[in-house]
Amino acid sequence: MGTPLGDFVRAKRDSIQPAALGLPERGRRRSPGLRRLDLANRAGISVEYLTRIEQGRDRxxxxxxxxxxxDALSLDPTERTHLRYLTKITGSECVSHARPAPPNREVRPTVRETLRLLEPGLALVTNRLGDILARTGAYEAVLGGTGLLDADAVPNLTRYVFTDPRARALFPDWEDIADEQAFDIRLGPSVESSEWFTTELAPVAGPEFTRRLNRHTIPKRGILRLAHPAGPELRLRRETLELAEDTQQLVVLLPADEQTAEAVERLRRLPAPRLRAIS
Structure with a gap:
Protein backbone atom coordinates (compact mmCIF):
# COMPACT_ATOMS: atom_id res chain seq x y z
CA MET A 1 0.00 0.00 0.00
CA GLY A 2 1.36 3.42 -0.93
CA THR A 3 1.83 6.42 1.30
CA PRO A 4 1.43 10.16 0.66
CA LEU A 5 5.21 10.54 0.70
CA GLY A 6 5.83 7.63 -1.66
CA ASP A 7 3.06 8.75 -4.01
CA PHE A 8 4.54 12.25 -4.22
CA VAL A 9 8.12 11.09 -4.86
CA ARG A 10 6.95 8.68 -7.56
CA ALA A 11 4.69 11.30 -9.18
CA LYS A 12 7.51 13.86 -9.29
CA ARG A 13 9.97 11.28 -10.64
CA ASP A 14 7.53 10.34 -13.41
CA SER A 15 7.06 14.00 -14.34
CA ILE A 16 10.76 14.77 -14.87
CA GLN A 17 12.38 14.20 -18.22
CA PRO A 18 16.03 13.08 -17.94
CA ALA A 19 17.16 15.80 -20.35
CA ALA A 20 15.88 18.45 -17.93
CA LEU A 21 18.50 17.30 -15.43
CA GLY A 22 21.26 16.88 -18.01
CA LEU A 23 20.92 13.10 -18.09
CA PRO A 24 21.11 11.10 -21.32
CA GLU A 25 18.04 9.43 -22.76
CA ARG A 26 18.22 5.66 -22.36
CA GLY A 27 15.90 4.52 -25.11
CA ARG A 28 12.21 3.78 -24.97
CA ARG A 29 10.76 2.90 -21.57
CA ARG A 30 7.37 1.68 -20.41
CA SER A 31 6.97 4.42 -17.81
CA PRO A 32 7.64 8.14 -18.33
CA GLY A 33 10.12 10.29 -16.50
CA LEU A 34 13.22 9.62 -14.48
CA ARG A 35 14.39 6.10 -13.70
CA ARG A 36 14.68 5.03 -10.07
CA LEU A 37 18.39 4.38 -10.64
CA ASP A 38 18.98 7.95 -11.80
CA LEU A 39 17.06 9.50 -8.90
CA ALA A 40 18.74 7.23 -6.36
CA ASN A 41 22.19 8.16 -7.72
CA ARG A 42 21.37 11.88 -7.58
CA ALA A 43 20.10 11.55 -4.00
CA GLY A 44 22.98 9.35 -2.85
CA ILE A 45 20.77 6.46 -1.71
CA SER A 46 20.30 2.92 -2.94
CA VAL A 47 17.69 1.96 -5.50
CA GLU A 48 16.32 -0.55 -2.97
CA TYR A 49 15.82 2.19 -0.36
CA LEU A 50 14.14 4.50 -2.87
CA THR A 51 11.83 1.64 -3.88
CA ARG A 52 10.84 1.07 -0.26
CA ILE A 53 10.00 4.77 0.14
CA GLU A 54 7.93 4.89 -3.05
CA GLN A 55 6.06 1.69 -2.21
CA GLY A 56 5.34 2.76 1.37
CA ARG A 57 7.52 0.11 3.00
CA ASP A 58 9.75 2.73 4.62
CA ARG A 59 7.78 5.50 6.34
CA ASP A 71 17.61 18.33 -4.16
CA ALA A 72 17.61 15.36 -6.54
CA LEU A 73 14.10 16.20 -7.74
CA SER A 74 14.96 19.93 -8.04
CA LEU A 75 11.92 20.86 -5.95
CA ASP A 76 11.00 24.52 -5.55
CA PRO A 77 10.44 25.96 -2.02
CA THR A 78 6.70 25.24 -2.04
CA GLU A 79 7.25 21.65 -3.15
CA ARG A 80 9.94 21.19 -0.48
CA THR A 81 7.50 22.34 2.20
CA HIS A 82 4.93 19.90 0.86
CA LEU A 83 7.51 17.07 0.86
CA ARG A 84 8.34 17.72 4.52
CA TYR A 85 4.65 17.79 5.40
CA LEU A 86 4.01 14.48 3.62
CA THR A 87 6.98 12.94 5.44
CA LYS A 88 5.43 13.99 8.74
CA ILE A 89 1.95 12.63 8.05
CA THR A 90 3.30 9.44 6.48
CA GLY A 91 5.23 8.74 9.67
CA SER A 92 2.22 9.48 11.84
CA GLU A 93 -0.07 7.18 9.84
CA CYS A 94 1.82 4.06 10.89
CA VAL A 95 1.63 4.83 14.61
CA SER A 96 -1.84 6.34 14.74
CA HIS A 97 -4.78 4.04 15.24
CA ALA A 98 -7.38 6.79 15.54
CA ARG A 99 -10.50 6.27 13.51
CA PRO A 100 -11.44 8.74 10.77
CA ALA A 101 -13.38 11.56 12.38
CA PRO A 102 -14.79 14.98 11.46
CA PRO A 103 -12.65 17.99 12.36
CA ASN A 104 -13.35 20.42 15.15
CA ARG A 105 -15.57 23.13 13.66
CA GLU A 106 -15.71 25.53 16.59
CA VAL A 107 -14.71 29.11 15.82
CA ARG A 108 -13.21 30.97 18.75
CA PRO A 109 -15.03 34.14 19.92
CA THR A 110 -11.96 36.29 19.24
CA VAL A 111 -11.84 35.01 15.66
CA ARG A 112 -15.53 35.81 15.17
CA GLU A 113 -14.84 39.28 16.57
CA THR A 114 -12.02 39.70 14.06
CA LEU A 115 -14.50 38.89 11.27
CA ARG A 116 -16.85 41.58 12.56
CA LEU A 117 -14.04 44.09 12.39
CA LEU A 118 -13.45 43.12 8.76
CA GLU A 119 -16.98 44.16 7.73
CA PRO A 120 -17.92 45.25 5.13
CA GLY A 121 -15.12 43.23 3.55
CA LEU A 122 -15.31 39.74 2.08
CA ALA A 123 -13.84 37.34 4.61
CA LEU A 124 -14.40 33.83 5.93
CA VAL A 125 -13.01 31.27 8.34
CA THR A 126 -12.39 27.89 6.77
CA ASN A 127 -10.27 24.77 7.12
CA ARG A 128 -8.31 22.74 4.59
CA LEU A 129 -11.29 20.47 3.99
CA GLY A 130 -13.26 23.43 2.61
CA ASP A 131 -15.72 23.91 5.50
CA ILE A 132 -16.97 27.49 5.64
CA LEU A 133 -17.16 27.89 9.41
CA ALA A 134 -17.92 31.60 9.60
CA ARG A 135 -18.23 34.47 7.16
CA THR A 136 -18.89 38.17 7.06
CA GLY A 137 -22.24 39.52 5.96
CA ALA A 138 -20.57 40.94 2.85
CA TYR A 139 -19.28 37.48 1.88
CA GLU A 140 -22.77 36.07 2.34
CA ALA A 141 -24.30 38.88 0.30
CA VAL A 142 -21.93 38.32 -2.63
CA LEU A 143 -21.86 34.49 -2.61
CA GLY A 144 -25.39 33.89 -1.37
CA GLY A 145 -26.90 33.53 -4.84
CA THR A 146 -24.37 31.01 -6.14
CA GLY A 147 -25.54 27.91 -4.27
CA LEU A 148 -22.33 27.71 -2.24
CA LEU A 149 -24.06 28.64 1.01
CA ASP A 150 -27.23 26.60 0.49
CA ALA A 151 -26.20 23.72 2.77
CA ASP A 152 -28.41 23.19 5.79
CA ALA A 153 -25.42 22.44 8.04
CA VAL A 154 -21.86 23.53 7.29
CA PRO A 155 -21.31 24.85 3.74
CA ASN A 156 -18.28 23.22 2.16
CA LEU A 157 -16.43 24.66 -0.81
CA THR A 158 -14.77 21.38 -1.79
CA ARG A 159 -18.07 19.50 -1.86
CA TYR A 160 -19.63 22.36 -3.84
CA VAL A 161 -16.81 22.41 -6.41
CA PHE A 162 -17.03 18.68 -7.12
CA THR A 163 -20.76 17.96 -6.76
CA ASP A 164 -22.72 21.10 -7.66
CA PRO A 165 -23.05 21.90 -11.41
CA ARG A 166 -23.30 25.60 -10.54
CA ALA A 167 -19.65 25.56 -9.47
CA ARG A 168 -18.41 25.17 -13.04
CA ALA A 169 -20.39 28.24 -14.03
CA LEU A 170 -19.20 30.25 -11.01
CA PHE A 171 -15.50 29.45 -11.43
CA PRO A 172 -14.19 30.11 -14.96
CA ASP A 173 -10.95 28.50 -13.77
CA TRP A 174 -12.74 25.46 -12.38
CA GLU A 175 -9.85 23.07 -13.09
CA ASP A 176 -7.47 25.20 -11.03
CA ILE A 177 -9.96 25.54 -8.16
CA ALA A 178 -10.59 21.79 -8.19
CA ASP A 179 -6.83 21.17 -8.00
CA GLU A 180 -6.56 23.54 -5.03
CA GLN A 181 -9.39 21.94 -3.07
CA ALA A 182 -8.18 18.38 -3.65
CA PHE A 183 -4.61 19.33 -2.75
CA ASP A 184 -5.61 21.03 0.50
CA ILE A 185 -7.32 17.92 1.86
CA ARG A 186 -3.84 16.50 2.47
CA LEU A 187 -3.05 19.45 4.74
CA GLY A 188 -5.47 18.64 7.51
CA PRO A 189 -6.83 19.57 9.93
CA SER A 190 -5.60 16.05 10.80
CA VAL A 191 -4.85 12.77 9.07
CA GLU A 192 -8.03 11.34 10.62
CA SER A 193 -10.27 14.19 9.46
CA SER A 194 -8.77 14.15 5.95
CA GLU A 195 -9.45 10.41 5.70
CA TRP A 196 -12.99 10.92 7.00
CA PHE A 197 -13.74 13.66 4.48
CA THR A 198 -12.20 11.80 1.56
CA THR A 199 -14.27 8.72 2.39
CA GLU A 200 -17.43 10.83 2.58
CA LEU A 201 -16.85 12.78 -0.63
CA ALA A 202 -15.29 10.26 -3.03
CA PRO A 203 -18.49 8.26 -3.73
CA VAL A 204 -20.45 11.36 -4.77
CA ALA A 205 -17.65 13.42 -6.34
CA GLY A 206 -16.47 10.73 -8.75
CA PRO A 207 -13.26 10.53 -10.78
CA GLU A 208 -12.78 14.30 -11.11
CA PHE A 209 -12.06 14.24 -7.38
CA THR A 210 -10.33 10.90 -6.89
CA ARG A 211 -7.85 11.28 -9.76
CA ARG A 212 -6.62 14.55 -8.22
CA LEU A 213 -5.97 13.15 -4.75
CA ASN A 214 -2.62 11.56 -5.53
CA ARG A 215 -1.41 13.91 -8.24
CA HIS A 216 0.38 16.20 -5.77
CA THR A 217 0.40 19.14 -8.17
CA ILE A 218 1.20 22.29 -6.16
CA PRO A 219 -1.58 24.83 -6.91
CA LYS A 220 -0.66 28.26 -8.25
CA ARG A 221 -3.37 30.12 -6.26
CA GLY A 222 -3.50 33.18 -8.46
CA ILE A 223 -6.34 35.67 -8.88
CA LEU A 224 -9.71 34.13 -8.00
CA ARG A 225 -12.20 34.74 -10.82
CA LEU A 226 -15.93 34.46 -10.19
CA ALA A 227 -18.51 34.62 -12.97
CA HIS A 228 -21.23 35.90 -10.68
CA PRO A 229 -24.80 34.93 -11.64
CA ALA A 230 -25.83 38.57 -11.22
CA GLY A 231 -23.67 39.49 -14.21
CA PRO A 232 -20.26 40.91 -13.31
CA GLU A 233 -17.05 38.92 -13.37
CA LEU A 234 -15.22 39.41 -10.08
CA ARG A 235 -11.44 39.25 -9.80
CA LEU A 236 -10.29 38.79 -6.23
CA ARG A 237 -6.91 38.54 -4.53
CA ARG A 238 -6.74 36.11 -1.62
CA GLU A 239 -4.90 36.76 1.63
CA THR A 240 -4.82 33.74 3.94
CA LEU A 241 -3.86 33.96 7.61
CA GLU A 242 -3.17 30.66 9.36
CA LEU A 243 -4.91 30.14 12.71
CA ALA A 244 -2.47 27.47 13.81
CA GLU A 245 -4.09 26.93 17.20
CA ASP A 246 -7.32 25.88 15.52
CA THR A 247 -5.95 24.39 12.26
CA GLN A 248 -8.19 26.91 10.48
CA GLN A 249 -7.58 29.81 8.11
CA LEU A 250 -8.90 33.35 7.96
CA VAL A 251 -9.26 34.21 4.29
CA VAL A 252 -9.79 37.78 3.09
CA LEU A 253 -10.87 38.41 -0.52
CA LEU A 254 -9.73 41.75 -1.92
CA PRO A 255 -10.90 43.28 -5.22
CA ALA A 256 -8.10 43.05 -7.76
CA ASP A 257 -9.37 45.99 -9.83
CA GLU A 258 -11.76 48.94 -9.70
CA GLN A 259 -14.47 47.19 -11.71
CA THR A 260 -14.56 44.34 -9.19
CA ALA A 261 -14.62 46.77 -6.25
CA GLU A 262 -17.66 48.53 -7.73
CA ALA A 263 -19.44 45.23 -8.46
CA VAL A 264 -18.80 43.91 -4.95
CA GLU A 265 -20.17 47.14 -3.49
CA ARG A 266 -23.39 46.76 -5.50
CA LEU A 267 -23.80 43.10 -4.56
CA ARG A 268 -23.24 43.51 -0.86
CA ARG A 269 -25.82 46.27 -0.58
CA LEU A 270 -28.65 43.85 -1.42
CA PRO A 271 -29.24 42.10 1.98
CA ALA A 272 -28.45 43.51 5.39
CA PRO A 273 -24.90 42.47 6.36
CA ARG A 274 -24.70 39.93 9.17
CA LEU A 275 -22.17 37.47 10.52
CA ARG A 276 -22.87 33.75 10.19
CA ALA A 277 -20.89 31.33 12.34
CA ILE A 278 -21.32 27.60 12.73
CA SER A 279 -19.84 25.68 15.63
Missing part, protein backbone atom coordinates in the same frame (compact mmCIF):
# COMPACT_ATOMS: atom_id res chain seq x y z
CA UNK A 60 10.54 7.15 8.37
CA UNK A 61 13.29 8.51 6.09
CA UNK A 62 15.76 10.76 7.87
CA UNK A 63 15.84 14.52 7.41
CA UNK A 64 19.04 14.10 5.40
CA UNK A 65 17.36 11.67 3.01
CA UNK A 66 14.30 13.91 2.59
CA UNK A 67 16.54 16.88 1.81
CA UNK A 68 18.59 14.78 -0.61
CA UNK A 69 15.42 13.71 -2.44
CA UNK A 70 14.27 17.34 -2.61
Missing amino acids: HPSVAVVNALA
